[in-house]
Amino acid sequence: MKILHTNFLQGWGGQSNRIFNVCRGLAQRGHEVVIAAPANSELVKRARAAGLPTDGSMKFRRGLRPVTVMRDIRRMRGLLREGRFDILHTHGSQDSWVAAFANRPKRLPVVRTKHNIFPLAEHFPNRWLYGKAFDRIICISDAILAQCASKPFIPRDRLVLIHSAVDLEHYAQPDPAGVAAWRAQWGDHHPIVAIVGRLREEKGHRFLFEATARLRRQFPAVLLIVAGDGSLRGELEQLATTLGIADRVRFLGFRTDVPEILAATDLFVMPSLCEGLGTAAIEASAAGRPIVASRVGGVSDVVHDGDTGRLVEPADPDDLARVMAEVLADRNQAERLGQAARRYAFDHFTVDSLVEKNLAVYCDILGTMEGVAKSDVTDRLA
Numbered sequence: 001m002k003i004l005h006t007n008f009l010q011g012w013g014g015q016s017n018r019i020f021n022v023c024r025g026l027a028q029r030g031h032e033v034v035i036a037a038p039a040n041s042e043l044v045k046r047a048r049a050a051g052l053p054t055d056g057s058m059k060f061r062r063g064l065r066p067v068t069v070m071r072d073i074r075r076m077r078g079l080l081r082e083g084r085f086d087i088l089h090t091h092g093s094q095d096s097w098v099a100a101f102a103n104r105p106k107r108l109p110v111v112r113t114k115h116n117i118f119p120l121a122e123h124f125p126n127r128w129l130y131g132k133a134f135d136r137i138i139c140i141s142d143a144i145l146a147q148c149a150s151k152p153f154i155p156r157d158r159l160v161l162i163h164s165a166v167d168l169e170h171y172a173q174p175d176p177a178g179v180a181a182w183r184a185q186w187g188d189h190h191p192i193v194a195i196v197g198r199l200r201e202e203k204g205h206r207f208l209f210e211a212t213a214r215l216r217r218q219f220p221a222v223l224l225i226v227a228g229d230g231s232l233r234g235e236l237e238q239l240a241t242t243l244g245i246a247d248r249v250r251f252l253g254f255r256t257d258v259p260e261i262l263a264a265t266d267l268f269v270m271p272s273l274c275e276g277l278g279t280a281a282i283e284a285s286a287a288g289r290p291i292v293a294s295r296v297g298g299v300s301d302v303v304h305d306g307d308t309g310r311l312v313e314p315a316d317p318d319d320l321a322r323v324m325a326e327v328l329a330d331r332n333q334a335e336r337l338g339q340a341a342r343r344y345a346f347d348h349f350t351v352d353s354l355v356e357k358n359l360a361v362y363c364d365i366l367g368t369m370e371g372v373a374k375s376d377v378t379d380r381l382a
Contacts, residue, residue: 008060014279025355076102141298178260189223199230204271210317
C-alpha cells in the first residue's frame with residue numbers, strides 16, 4: 001500500500017509526533033509512505049533523518065494567500081498524479097484544503113485526522129470539506145469525536161476514534177547522565193515543576209505562572225521549568241518579572257531531551273485552555289510523573305482525576321496552585337499518581353496500536369472500494 005501524509009505545521013508538537021510515528025510504523029511494516037510538509041518543518045527534518053521519503057515543495061501557509069494556494073494545488077495535483085498513491089491522509093486545515101481541491105474530481109480516497117478541538121464552523125465550504133471530501137475522519141479523542149458527531153453534515157459512519165501515542169520506552173527509560181546533568185544544573189531548588197509545549201495562548205502558561213507565584217508561599221524554593229518555544233516567550237518572560245518569579249523560572253526553549261527533563265522534575269503541569277488530547281500528558285505519564293492538568297478537550301482521556309493525575313478548572317490559577325500544592329506536599333499521592341499514569345499509558349497509548357488502527361482504516365476504505373483483497377482486509381481488521 002502507498003500512502004501520502006500531509007501536514008502544514010512548521011514546528012514540533014503532538015500532531016507532528018503522531019504523523020511521524022504512524023509513517024515510521026507503516027514503513028516498518030513494508031508500506032510505502034511519503035510525507036508532504038513545508039521543507040523547513042521539523043517533521044520533514046526528522047522524517048528525512050529516519051529515512052522516510054518527503055516532499056517539501058508545498059508551503060501550506062496560513063491566511064488568505066491565493067497565489068501560494070494555487071501553486072500548492074498545482075504541485076499537489078502533480079504529486080498525486082505521479083505518486084500513484086492508494087490513500088491520501090491529511091492532518092491540518094491548510095493541507096486538507098489544498099489536498100481536497102487537488103484531488104478533484106475525486107480520484108483518491110481521503111482520510112483526515114482531526115487533531116484539535118477548535119470550533120468547527122458550519123459554513124458551506126466546511127460542509128463540503130467534512131461532508132464530501134473525506135472518506136474517513138479520525139478523531140484523536142472522545143471530545144473531538146463528539147464534536148464531529150454533533151455536526152449534521154458529517155456522516156456518523158465516517159468517524160473513527162484513534163488515540164495518539166508516543167514512544168513510551170523513550171520516556172520511561174531516559175538517559176541517566178542527562179537526568180543527572182539537569183538536576184545538577186537546577187541545584188537545590190525544590191520542588192521542580194515542568195511544563196512542555198509551544199508558548200501559545202491556548203497552552204495556558206500565564207495561569208501556571210500566576211499559580212507558581214501563589215505556590216511560593218508554601219514552597220519558597222519552587223522552580224518552574226518551561227520547555228518549548230513560541231510567539232509568547234517575550235510576554236511570558238515579562239510576566240515572570242511582573243509576578244516576582246523571574247528567579248524561579250527557567251526558559252529552556254525547544255528541546256529534544258524531554259525524557260531527561262521530565263525525569264529530573266517532581267510534577268508535570270498542563271494548564272491548557274484547549275487540547276485535542278494532550279500528547280505531552282502521555283509523555284509525562286510514560287515518564288511516571290504526577291500530572292495536574294486542565295479539564296478541557298480530550299485531556300480526560302489521558303488524565304483520570306484522582307487516578308492517573310489531578311484535573312482542575314481551566315484559567316483558574318487559585319485552583320491550579322491549590323491542587324499543585326496538595327500533590328507536592330503528599331509524596332505518597334505523587335508516587336501513586338505517577339505509577340498509575342505510567343501503567344495506563346503502556347496499556348492504552350502504544351505506537352503499535354496507533355499504527356495498526358490507522359492501517360485498519362485504510363484497508364477498510366480500500367476493501368469497500370474493492371482495491372484490496374477481502375482476505376487482506378479481514379486479516380488487518382481482526
